[in-house]
Amino acid sequence: xxxxxxxxxxxxxxxxxxxxxxxxxxxxxxxxxxxxxxxxxxxxxxxxxxxxxxxxxxxxxxxxxxxxxxxxxxxxxxxxxxxxxxxxxxxxxxxxxxxxxxxxxxxxxxxxxxxxxxxxxxxxxxxxxxxxxxxxxxxxxxxxxxxxxxxxxxxxxxxxxxxxxxxxxxxxxxxxxxxxxxxxxxxxxxxxxxxxxxxxxxxxxxxxxxxxxxxxxxxxxxxxxxxxxxxxxxxxxxxxxxxxxxxxxxxxxxxxxxx
Amino acid sequence: xxxxxxxxxxxxxxxxxxxxxxxxxxxxxxxxxxxxxxxxxxxxxxxxxxxxxxxxxxxxxxxxxxxxxxxxxxxxxxxxxxxxxxxxxxxxxxxxxxxxxxxxxxxxxxxxxxxxxxxxxxxxxxxxxxxxxxxxxxxxxxxxxxxxxxxxxxxxxxxxxxxxxxxxxxxxxxxxxxxxxxxxxxxxxxxxxxxxxxxxxxxxxxxxxxxxxxxxxxxxxxxxxxxxxxxxxxxxxxxxxxx
Amino acid sequence: xxxxxxxxxxxxxxxxxxxxxxxxxxxxxxxxxxxxxxxxxxxxxxxxxxxxxxxxxxxxxxxxxxxxxxxxxxxxxxxxxxxxxxxxxxxxxxxxxxxxxxxxxxxxxxxxxxxxxxxxxxxxxxxxxxxxxxxxxxxxxxxxxxxxxxxxxxxxxxxxxxxxxxxxxxxxxxxxxxxxxxxxxxxxxxxxxxxxxxxxxxxxxxxxxxxxxxxxxxxxxxxxxxxxxxxxxxxxxxxxxxxxxxxxxxxxxxx
Numbered sequence: 001x002x003x004x005x006x007x008x009x010x011x012x013x014x015x016x017x018x019x020x021x022x023x024x025x026x027x028x029x030x031x032x033x034x035x036x037x038x039x040x041x042x043x044x045x046x047x048x049x050x051x052x053x054x055x056x057x058x059x060x061x062x063x064x065x066x067x068x069x070x071x072x073x074x075x076x077x078x079x080x081x082x083x084x085x086x087x088x089x090x091x092x093x094x095x096x097x098x099x100x101x102x103x104x105x106x107x108x109x110x111x112x113x114x115x116x117x118x119x120x121x122x123x124x125x126x127x128x129x130x131x132x133x134x135x136x137x138x139x140x141x142x143x144x145x146x147x148x149x150x151x152x153x154x155x156x157x158x159x160x161x162x163x164x165x166x167x168x169x170x171x172x173x174x175x176x177x178x179x180x181x182x183x184x185x186x187x188x189x190x191x192x193x194x195x196x197x198x199x200x201x202x203x204x205x206x207x208x209x210x211x212x213x214x215x216x217x218x219x220x221x222x223x224x225x226x227x228x229x230x231x232x233x234x235x236x237x238x239x240x241x242x243x244x245x246x247x248x249x250x251x252x253x254x255x256x257x258x259x
Numbered sequence: 260x261x262x263x264x265x266x267x268x269x270x271x272x273x274x275x276x277x278x279x280x281x282x283x284x285x286x287x288x289x290x291x292x293x294x295x296x297x298x299x300x301x302x303x304x305x306x307x308x309x310x311x312x313x314x315x316x317x318x319x320x321x322x323x324x325x326x327x328x329x330x331x332x333x334x335x336x337x338x339x340x341x342x343x344x345x346x347x348x349x350x351x352x353x354x355x356x357x358x359x360x361x362x363x364x365x366x367x368x369x370x371x372x373x374x375x376x377x378x379x380x381x382x383x384x385x386x387x388x389x390x391x392x393x394x395x396x397x398x399x400x401x402x403x404x405x406x407x408x409x410x411x412x413x414x415x416x417x418x419x420x421x422x423x424x425x426x427x428x429x430x431x432x433x434x435x436x437x438x439x440x441x442x443x444x445x446x447x448x449x450x451x452x453x454x455x456x457x458x459x460x461x462x463x464x465x466x467x468x469x470x471x472x473x474x475x476x477x478x479x480x481x482x483x484x485x486x487x488x489x490x491x492x493x494x495x496x497x498x499x500x501x502x
Numbered sequence: 503x504x505x506x507x508x509x510x511x512x513x514x515x516x517x518x519x520x521x522x523x524x525x526x527x528x529x530x531x532x533x534x535x536x537x538x539x540x541x542x543x544x545x546x547x548x549x550x551x552x553x554x555x556x557x558x559x560x561x562x563x564x565x566x567x568x569x570x571x572x573x574x575x576x577x578x579x580x581x582x583x584x585x586x587x588x589x590x591x592x593x594x595x596x597x598x599x600x601x602x603x604x605x606x607x608x609x610x611x612x613x614x615x616x617x618x619x620x621x622x623x624x625x626x627x628x629x630x631x632x633x634x635x636x637x638x639x640x641x642x643x644x645x646x647x648x649x650x651x652x653x654x655x656x657x658x659x660x661x662x663x664x665x666x667x668x669x670x671x672x673x674x675x676x677x678x679x680x681x682x683x684x685x686x687x688x689x690x691x692x693x694x695x696x697x698x699x700x701x702x703x704x705x706x707x708x709x710x711x712x713x714x715x716x717x718x719x720x721x722x723x724x725x726x727x728x729x730x731x732x733x734x735x736x737x738x739x740x741x742x743x744x745x746x747x748x749x750x751x752x753x754x755x756x757x
Contacts, residue, residue: 008591008594008595010588010591010592011591011592011593011594011595011596012595013592014592014593014595014596015595015596015599018596034614035614035615036615088506089509091506092505092506092507092509092510093509093510093513094510094513095506095507095510096507096510096511096513096514097510097513097514097517100514100728100732101728103686103728103731103732103734103735104724104727104728104731105686105689105690105692105693105727105731106690107690107693107694107697107705108693108705108708108723108724108727109724110697110709111708111709111711111712111720112712112720112721112724114712115534115712115717115720116534187604190604191604191605191606191690191694194604194606194607195606195694195697195698198606198607198609198610198694198698199697199698199709205607206606206607209607209610210609210610210698212610213610213611213613213614216614218614221610221611221614222611224607225603225607225608225610225611228603228604228607229600229602229603229604229607230602232602232603232604233602236602
């Protein structure tokens with residue numbers, strides 16, 4: 001269980017070798033270099049982009065869209081999810097609708113959003129909200145429905161009002177599920193923002209990466225990919241830290257959801 | 260697990276004869292399981308030696324098999340009852356053709372006739388442990404180690420399984436090393452009982468149980484001597500606990 | 503149970519009816535939101551003309567190849583990483599470095615390399631389901647209960663047999679989980695890669711319909727995608743049931 005968290009020398013060595021192989025392989029073949037520039041060149045391009053401030057607006061735009069979409073989705077999905085989980089009738093009405101809409105790959109909504117909202121911020125945020133709502137919604141419903149009846153009855157015997165039962169019993173008891181949903185949606189939101197930016201945008205990291213590809217600036221393109229990956233990594237770490245703070249009582253119960 | 264080392268077993272020196280039914284009884288956390296795991300060759304003792312048939316144990320010895328308490332974890336969920344028992348025969352190197360009849364006979368012997376094609380998780384706890392026992396016996400071990408095998412079963416199932424085990428033991432003439440914290444179970448089953456102290460555990464008492472066999476859940480347990488032995492062991496263990 | 507299904511059906515039908523009426527009465531712009539009947543009509547037209555099946559087939563081919571390749575590479579790799587701690591530690595850093603890359607941004611890089619060919623989409627799909635498959639397999643092997651492994655070794659099984667007879671079957675449910683989690687990801691990435699760089703496939707079809715303002719066709723394409731997602735999920739369940747009947751039964755029992 002508690003492996004000693006020693007520094008993983010072999011792991012970093014292997015990663016270093018991988019980068020070295022990349023560097024040498026790329027330098028050895030000028031043709032390959034067009035597609036896969038040497039690592040050193042990518043690093044130089046990245047630092048250039050950062051220092052010159054060329055990517056700052058793109059990065060900030062992507063971050064803002066991500067946050068708006070994700071937080072909005074979380075607020076909507078948790079509220080609706082609790083309601084649907086708690087009230088049997090509401091759930092029975094919407095279950096089929098959810099089961100019908102959910103399997104459709106969420107990115108397919110992008111063309112509709114373009115049609116309805118045009119290209120721009122609103123469209124990108126809207127598709128992000130749509131896509132990241134599903135995992136949170138479904139998990140929240142599951143979480144609330146899985147709460148032991150006795151737990152709620154216990155609250156009742158203590159004479160708690162409905163509102164307090166909601167805040168002090170239902171939400172905490174369902175929180176492990178909700179957190180799982182929030183975690184899955186984190187990656188999905190980032191996927192949707194970057195995809196929408198690629199398909200219909202003139203700003204943002206998704207747009208930047210595709211644009212650099214089209215103008216054959218491959219070093220810049222890879223630098224953009226590194227930036228997005230870094231953004232994803234930071235967001236994930238942030239999530240884990242917040243989660244550990246918020247859910248001390250349930251540590252170590254995080255499963256792997258992929259993505 | 261934590262970094263500290265606990266001395267689970269102190270000085271234990273004992274010998275089991277072939278065909279005997281011997282039990283270890285002791286307070287919980289006294290290192291009974293550690294002892295059994297060492298005998299089974301699953302963990303290496305830091306000092307000392309374990310001999311099975313005169314040969315030192317390092318790694319699981321070929322003529323010995325261990326039945327765990329957690330039948331739900333030790334059974335292969337992806338194999339049927341028959342498949343689980345066949346596993347024991349296969350591990351012993353038996354040919355497939357002769358195996359099946361033998362496996363079926365064993366299943367009948369543990370009282371599961373008709374359940375051959377069921378999966379373990381379709382059975383009750385008691386039935387699952389019967390499968391585990393049949394699988395172990397299919398391996399034809401000379402020594403059968405049992406780590407609180409009936410510890411998580413309800414009281415009635417437990418009594419039933421005790422009798423099944425005794426019947427099998429008499430029929431197949433294996434040596435059984437049995438671990439339990441249930442004093443009466445140990446007395447009812449065994450030829451000999453070793454009472455273990457707390458960590459680092461040592462044998463504090465050796466008792467020979469000479470009730471006639473076959474034993475009977477009602478009459479054997481009703482004998483005056485039965486209670487005497489029980490109380491004697493209980494005192495020793497509870498002294499240990501408060502000491 | 504039955505009653506709730508009935509409720510859901512009525513609710514869904516009511517929604518569709520409202521949609522239909524709203525479009526017909528032009529409460530919403532029917533050019534942007536056409537009536538349900540029109541969408542369904544277009545859908546069946548495109549279905550019988552073979553246009554939608556053709557596009558779906560193109561998408562499915564890419565999805566299947568990428569998915570199968572990822573499974574063929576990352577299941578064995580995950581097993582090795584689970585069995586041998588050295589291998590796991592050696593590859594851990596590289597995996598953790600590549601994992602945070604959102605799969606869609608790999609598309610431009612793949613386009614540089616493969617152009618707009620099928621290989622581009624296959625690579626992107628391969629990359630996108632690598633991590634769920636790898637990490638779930640790894641976890642599946644690493645989380646096998648000690649009692650089970652002890653049992654196997656007390657029966658004196660050699661290492662090779664333990665791997666085939668115990669470790670593989672015991673980790674198969676979680677390997678299955680990895681494959682299941684990857685399924686929607688695969689579908690999403692096919693659609694994205696076809697939207698960004700392709701001349702056929704259902705993703706391209708939908709975006710193209712939007713760009714040409716063939717709105718009913720666009721919705722019909724989405725309907726086809728929803729059905730495809732549903733069918734694939736059912737097929738997966740079927741595969742799960744016939745490949746791991748014991749596990750299927752076990753989980754059904756626990757519910």
